[in-house]
Amino acid sequence: MLSKPKNRKIAAILALVSAVPLPLLGVSLHLAGLHKFYLGQKWWGVLYLLLAFTPIPAVAGVIEGVWYLIQDPDEFDQNFNEGVSLEEASQSPVVAGKVVGKVSTIAQDLRELDQLRQDGLISEYEFEQKRRKLLDRIH
Structure with a gap:
């Protein structure tokens, strides 16, 4: 079954949200890897979750979020939608x-x-x- 095309703005928002620390049981935890799961990169998402107690996924998430936003939409589709744009897939x-x-x-x-x-x-x-x-x- 064809999965829905991924939206680069949603991916960017999820990536940027990963930089926001959540205090949980006295520990600062990040919602790391949400954007990776959204983009279908499960193993990267798991790695980000494993590193959630460190600042690494937060920094990487901010960098990736900005990258998604400044990336050309066609390039994003090429990388994450198998070359099919949202408009093309809907029509x-x-x-x-x-x-x-x-x-x-x-x-x-x-x-x-x-x-x-x-x-x-x-x-x-x-x-x-x-x-x-x-x-x-x-x-």
Whole structure:
């Protein structure tokens, strides 16, 4: 089943909230890793929870929260929504658990990548590496 696309503003808010300490039984504890669980990175979320008694997840959460906010929305979608934007996912029909628009986006990216190779802006090796990465997103 297709999971809902992640919203970068929600991810940023959850990351920034992790910096707020909560006094619990006389110990300052952070809501560490909420953004990692939201983004589907369970193991990172667990690691953040294990480090919740230290300032490490709070500092990392602030850095990541700011990064999510200043990140280009397309880059966020590329990293956390398998390249499918929120708008694209809401408008595209779902077939066999995949968003159909995703394949056409990847096809367009491949055409642009090939043009960069033809123009001599990237090497054959770079082209092949990026081509494989794009094709891996289809699966």
